[in-house]
Amino acid sequence: VVFEIDDGAAKEHISISWEPADQRARDAWANRDDATRDAAYLMVIAATERRHRMYAVRRVQVGGRADYYVAPVGVSADDLEACTRLEISGVDGGGRSAVSQRLTQKIEQVSRGANFPAMAGVIGFAARTILLRQVQDPQEAT
Amino acid sequence: VTWAAYHSESERLAGQAELAAHSGHENDAIDQYRKAAEAEERALQVLSPDKQRTFGITAVSAASLWLMAREYNRAEQIAYNCLSSRRLPEFATAQLRELLQDVWSEQVRANSPIKFLRGDLVVSVSGGQVVYGGAPLDLILRKVGEIRALIFRTVELKLGIALRKGRPAEEVVQQYFQPWLFQQPAGSYQFAVRVRQPEQTELFAEQMPEVETVAATALDILRASVDDPQGELQTLIPDQDYRTTFLTIARNLAPTGTSFEQLRIGSKVASAAPVVLLPSARETINQALRNSKTDRSGELEPVVGVQIRGILRGLSLNRDWLEVTTTDAEGKSQSLRIYDAGETLDDIIGPMVNHAVIVDAFRDRERDRLHLRDIQPAE
Numbered sequence: 001v002v003f004e005i006d007d008g009a010a011k012e013h014i015s016i017s018w019e020p021a022d023q024r025a026r027d028a029w030a031n032r033d034d035a036t037r038d039a040a041y042l043m044v045i046a047a048t049e050r051r052h053r054m055y056a057v058r059r060v061q062v063g064g065r066a067d068y069y070v071a072p073v074g075v076s077a078d079d080l081e082a083c084t085r086l087e088i089s090g091v092d093g094g095g096r097s098a099v100s101q102r103l104t105q106k107i108e109q110v111s112r113g114a115n116f117p118a119m120a121g122v123i124g125f126a127a128r129t130i131l132l133r134q135v136q137d138p139q140e141a142t
Numbered sequence: 143v144t145w146a147a148y149h150s151e152s153e154r155l156a157g158q159a160e161l162a163a164h165s166g167h168e169n170d171a172i173d174q175y176r177k178a179a180e181a182e183e184r185a186l187q188v189l190s191p192d193k194q195r196t197f198g199i200t201a202v203s204a205a206s207l208w209l210m211a212r213e214y215n216r217a218e219q220i221a222y223n224c225l226s227s228r229r230l231p232e233f234a235t236a237q238l239r240e241l242l243q244d245v246w247s248e249q250v251r252a253n254s255p256i257k258f259l260r261g262d263l264v265v266s267v268s269g270g271q272v273v274y275g276g277a278p279l280d281l282i283l284r285k286v287g288e289i290r291a292l293i294f295r296t297v298e299l300k301l302g303i304a305l306r307k308g309r310p311a312e313e314v315v316q317q318y319f320q321p322w323l324f325q326q327p328a329g330s331y332q333f334a335v336r337v338r339q340p341e342q343t344e345l346f347a348e349q350m351p352e353v354e355t356v357a358a359t360a361l362d363i364l365r366a367s368v369d370d371p372q373g374e375l376q377t378l379i380p381d382q383d384y385r386t387t388f389l390t391i392a393r394n395l396a397p398t399g400t401s402f403e404q405l406r407i408g409s410k411v412a413s414a415a416p417v418v419l420l421p422s423a424r425e426t427i428n429q430a431l432r433n434s435k436t437d438r439s440g441e442l443e444p445v446v447g448v449q450i451r452g453i454l455r456g457l458s459l460n461r462d463w464l465e466v467t468t469t470d471a472e473g474k475s476q477s478l479r480i481y482d483a484g485e486t487l488d489d490i491i492g493p494m495v496n497h498a499v500i501v502d503a504f505r506d507r508e509r510d511r512l513h514l515r516d517i518q519p520a521e
Contacts (some may be wrong), residue, residue: 063206093373
């Protein structure tokens with residue numbers, strides 16, 4: 001299946017293949033919301049690695065207003081000094097406008113973290129699109 | 143032992159707490175959150191003073207975990223200690239200040255004899271005329287009315303009550319599932335709504351596990367209305383009339399971009415991500431509404447489609463009409479009666495009375511009558 005990754009600066013088409021899920025796997029993942037969320041984590045983290053060379057270091061704990069901390073290759077997980085927050089979301093159905101709408105929501109969500117670098121990534125499974133955006137620090141913008 | 147070791151231990155325990163909470167084992171979840179908070183506090187203690195960002199993240203995490211463990215004094219204590227340490231980056235200072243307000247609210251609620259259902263809806267209106275901590279009274283009153291309609295309709299959906307038309311919610315629903323308004327920390331303009339737990343739960347014993355999650359369901363419905371009204375919303379709400387009702391509520395909540403630019407609805411208790419309604423959402427939902435409604439214009443040829451902007455001055459849903467007053471460029475007022483309003487839901491149209499509205503109608507030339515297609519707030 002071909003997905004488009006759009007990181008705001010460039011678009012890239014990537015081909016993704018996977019082993020079809022057997023009945024056992026389908027039964028184990030039979031919650032649509034959980035499956036969408038977990039597949040979104042997988043796909044957006046992979047897209048972030050490909051487009052930005054940033055890798056998931058840790059999950060964000062409660063209160064952290066994002067899903068993962070990502071950092072360039074070679075950065076250790078001994079602290080979070082060089083990390084960027086990554087907020088991830090998945091849209092099961094709907095077209096590209098639904099994916100864009102969700103991205104706007106996610107950007108708004110991570111923008112509230114003020115002076116802490118952040119990225120937002122949304123995958124639309126039906127739209128076959130992954131949108132990635134780096135969120136500008138509001139202080140830097142002024 | 144290093145920060146990383148303690149933090150990893152805290153992550154593991156918080157994960158177990160989430161699983162326990164997800165499975166309905168509340169006491170186990172609280173116990174695991176307490177252990178996770180203790181581990182995070184130890185991580186904070188062994189952290190080198192030069193790691194400012196890590197300190198901020200860990201401080202917010204530890205205070206949040208104490209809050210989840212319902213240890214309000216510990217949450218408050220760690221927040222105060224960190225805020226006075228002068229080691230916090232700006233983002234963590236802001237988050238800890240917000241968290242303190244949540245702690246105080248939770249403390250008050252925990253000590254109150256009145257109990258509430260799990261989950262809340264935190265509504266934040268921003269942009270346009272809205273300033274930090276203040277907003278036009280009319281706008282907020284209307285939003286409160288729309289959220290009230292959203293909650294009652296969600297409760298009725300979960301209780302399996304057939305879609306109500308032309309009458310308010312049953313007294314038993316209004317009495318037993320009272321929405322309460324709570325103030326929130328300033329930040330654009332914010333308020334929170336929670337549903338009071340029925341005092342006699344045996345009346346709804348079978349449905350209570352369903353109704354408990356009313357806030358999370360309302361959020362899911364709003365999200366599906368914006369993201370995927372033709373797909374996900376149909377899965378969530380198979381009944382078309384109910385679906386159209388929720389679509390109309392979601393559309394009316396969305397801004398037009400004049401008096402405000404964004405409405406954000408989230409939950410501090412439910413783990414679901416917030417829903418952000420922008421002016422573009424209004425058009426998406428309007429399209430879905432056009433697709434879902436039966437258009438009577440074909441039965442009344444010849445017809446002319448018209449859009450009317452004015453003030454909704456009166457309505458009689460029982461008599462099937464509403465009245466809109468328009469003002470032309472010279473300041474001359476005219477009152478227009480529009481028929482076929484009987485199917486309009488009173489809790490949806492109610493907040494619009496005496497406010498600016500946009501009416502989509504068609505004119506039946508033969509009888510020289512206007513017939514209602516749709517009405518929405520103009521602000």
